[in-house]
Amino acid sequence: MTKEPTRDLHGDLPSASSEDGFADRRELAATAFERxxxxxxxxxxxxxxxxxxxxxxxxxxxxxxxxxxxxxxxxxxxxxxxxxxxxxxxxxxxxxxxxxxxxxxxxxxxxxxxxxxxxxxxxxxxxxxxxxxxxxxxxxxxxxRRIEALEASEHRLLMEVDHRSKNVLAVVDSIVRLSNSDDPAVYAAAIQHRVQALARAHALLAERGWLGITMEELVRQQVGPFAAQRAVLIGPTIDLPASIVQPLALVFHELAVNAAQHGALSQPQGELKISWDPFPSSPGFRLRWQEAGSSLVPAAKRGFGTVIVGAMIEKQLKGHLERTWTDDGISITIEVPATA
Known part of the structure; x- marks a missing residue:
């Protein structure tokens, strides 16, 4: 007579009996899970x-x-x-x-x-x-993490972003200076995620031989972790010069994080639309970041991300940024000269 499987304290896992020889595949899987x-x-x-x-x-x-x-x-x-x-x-x-x-x-x-x-x-x-x-x-x-922390942070940083990107060290310097938190762990995590955003863009540039990448590739790479299936991307092929890729990567990362934490992507009904076009008569492009469906955007949150995003667009890339708040979201227009 076969024994009835017993219940385990860790949930609904049945415990295995040596007498039945793991005949039941589910019991085998449950035992592997437990052990x-x-x-x-x-x-x-x-x-x-x-x-x-x-x-x-x-x-x-x-x-x-x-x-x-x-x-x-x-x-x-x-x-x-x-x-x-x-x-x-x-x-x-x-x-x-x-x-x-x-x-x-x-x-x-x-x-x-x-x-x-x-x-x-x-x-x-x-x-x-x-x-x-x-x-x-x-x-x-x-x-x-403990072992990694024993290594020189400067060495790791320089290995992460090498000399072929002329602007990257200025971007990292901005990250360190402009990141802000009263909690050291949160501060360190914020810097880490921002450097990782740069590293992803750096790796993509390295794969392409530092010849630049397209706007759509960069937007998808940085926005994807937060809105893989909820972001609508519209725009022609625009080849971005390598010199502006990493500052732009940080901008898109910041906007995506803000949308996920406070904006449209924090709400089930939220929508994100990103569109871009080249300037008609001069080098450069105009990008529009539009969030809708986020009616719970308190006034206190309306300044989020402005420091780093503004620094990257206006100081690093010599461009222009404009925000327009609506009843259910935000519209952001970014203009950048391609030769930044």
């Missing part, structure tokens, strides 16, 4: 606030929580004062789009100890295509 050394959770995408349904032993050991303390709760309880809002916005956008995402985020254990979580999130769909669960695996990257 792997990698922390893992499954959240129910069909329920309000997407609560945790399953958590393996490695996840409990990593976070210090018991199964009873976390099953049924949203994973945001792992966030804390130093958690980057940018990373949270990137995760939120991936969940809304039902797509995979890999993000490094600062989380906190039950005892308040912070740890760097290299999170990989993947959707699980049913046979009818409807979302059922999100599967999350975590890697504790704290030790890696």
């Amino acid at each position: 792997t050394r990698m922390p893992m959770v499954v959240v129910d995408a069909r329920k309000p606030d997407m609560p945790i349904s399953l958590a393996n032993k490695a996840f409990l050991v990593l976070t210090g929580y018991s199964a009873g303390e976390l099953v049924g709760r949203n994973c945001r309880f792992l966030q804390g004062p130093g958690t980057s809002p940018i990373a949270v916005a990137e995760i939120r956008a991936a969940i809304a789009d039902e797509r995979e995402v890999s993000v490094e985020i600062l989380n906190y254990k039950k005892n308040g100890e912070p740890f760097w979580n290299r999170l990989y999130l993947s959707p699980v769909h049913g046979d009818d295509g409807r979302i059922l669960y999100f599967f999350g695996s975590q890697i504790d990257a704290t030790e890696y």
